[in-house]
Amino acid sequence: AAAAHDVDQSFGGKFMHQTARHLGRLVKAGIAHGVGQASVGVAADEGVGRGLGQLLDVGAHQRRAQGAVQAHGQRLQQARQLFFAQGTPPEGLLDPLIIRSWERCRRFGLGENSTSPGLQPMDRRALKTEQERNRYLLTHSRPIMEHVFEQIRDSGSMVILADANGLLLETVGDADFVGRADRVALSAGASWDENLRGTNAIGTALREETPLAVLGSEHFLEYNGFLTCCASPIFGPDGRLIGVLDISGDYRS
Numbered sequence: 465a466a467a468a469h470d471v472d473q474s475f476g477g478k479f480m481h482q483t484a485r486h487l488g489r490l491v492k493a494g495i496a497h498g499v500g501q502a503s504v505g506v507a508a509d510e511g512v513g514r515g516l517g518q519l520l521d522v523g524a525h526q527r528r529a530q531g532a533v534q535a536h537g538q539r540l541q542q543a544r545q546l547f548f549a550q551g552t553p554p555e556g557l558l559d560p561l562i563i564r565s566w567e568r569c570r571r572f573g574l575g576e577n578s579t580s581p582g583l584q585p586m587d588r589r590a591l592k593t594e595q596e597r598n599r600y601l602l603t604h605s606r607p608i609m610e611h612v613f614e615q616i617r618d619s620g621s622m623v624i625l626a627d628a629n630g631l632l633l634e635t636v637g638d639a640d641f642v643g644r645a646d647r648v649a650l651s652a653g654a655s656w657d658e659n660l661r662g663t664n665a666i667g668t669a670l671r672e673e674t675p676l677a678v679l680g681s682e683h684f685l686e687y688n689g690f691l692t693c694c695a696s697p698i699f700g701p702d703g704r705l706i707g708v709l710d711i712s713g714d715y716r717s
Contacts (some may be wrong), residue, residue, distance in 0.1 A: 466597065472717055474495075481515055481703060509605075519571070522527060533715075535680070536679065536680070539557050539558075540557075540558075540679075540680060540681040540682065541681070542554070542557055543557040543558050544576070544681060547566055548576050552698055553567070554696070556701070559676075561667075561668070561672055561674070561676055561684075562663060562678065562682050563682065565658065565659070565662075565663040565668045566663055566684055567671075568659075568671070569658070569659075569662045570656065570686040572658075572659045574659075574662050574684060574685070576684065576685065576686050577685075577686055578662070578685055579687075584649060584654070585632075585649055585651055585652065585653030585654040586653040587621055587653070588653075588655075589632075590653070590681030591652060592630055592655040594627065594631055594633065595633055595634070595651075597627075598627050598633055598706075598707070600700075600706075601625070601627065601698065601706050601707045602625065602633060602634060603636075605625050605698070605707070605709060606634070608709065609623045609625060609636055609709070610636070610646075612709075612711065613636045613637070616672060616711065616713075617638065617696065618638060619638065619713065619716055620638050620640055620641045620713055620714055621637060621638060621641055621711055621712065621713035622636065622637020622638065622642060622650075622711070622713070623635065623636050623637060623709070623710070623711055624634055624650070624709070624710040624711075624712060625707060625708075625709055625710075626656060626664065626666050626670075626707055626708045626710065627655060627706070627707050628670065628705050628706055628707055628708075629655070629670075630648070630652075630655050630656045630657035630660075630666055630667045630708075631654075631655050631656075631659070631681055632651060632652050632653065632654050632655075632656060633652060633707075635650075635651060635654055637712075639655075641712075641714060643692075644714065645712065647690055648687060648691070650691070657670075658670070658671050661685065661688070662683060662685040662686035662688065663678060663682065663683055663685075664678055664683055664688060664691075664693065665677060665678040665693035665694055665695035665710050665712070666673070666695050666708050666710050667692070668695075668697040669696065669697050669699060669701070669708050669710075670705065670708055671699050673705060674693065674697065675694070675696040675697070676694070676695065676696075677692075677693065677694040678691075678692070678693050678694075679692045679715060680692055680715035689715070690714055690716055691712055691713070691714070691715060692713055692715035693710055693711065693712040693713075694710065694711050695708050695709065695710035695711075696708065696709055696710075
């Protein structure tokens, strides 16, 4: 348990988990105040406005987090050895939410080296249909996505909006990271449902209905281990889950 606590309290982990909570508050502000007043809602919440800017000072956090990231990486190696090689739940080494997700993925029949043939993004016409179906979500989320992206611009990251099924509806990000993300289909029109892509911030946040971060090799599939992502589910005025907002970047940087 102490080791799991260390993971959560490591600077990198704390940064991503706090960012996920801020994303949730930003989305709630935007949905509550509507398109024209979304930025007003964000600005009125001083803790969100100032706190998000501080949290997303990526360069400073990266410098201070280097030692914590290395320690976290060592714990991840141990956790993956226990789970994938020995079949033992890595309790005390990972957040229980991540362990639960790994166990679900194994029940889905996924393996750490599984590939995703046939899971390329849908064509433009089909994507346009889905975007139209989710017009309410897109309209209310775009101002928030733009606000968040301004805070992380030039950090090698991207902001992603997905629907309640994990379908990526829209992304905005730095060109250098977008190219790398495209190689694992982290692009509009692709599905990041947990049962297809394994443990990931988008799919797992939807499954658990809670904000969370998935750092590096906490991703179930090995080839997604270069990603570090945080996501927060979005709920409509009626309390129904309607989507998820995510920030993704490169864990190695």
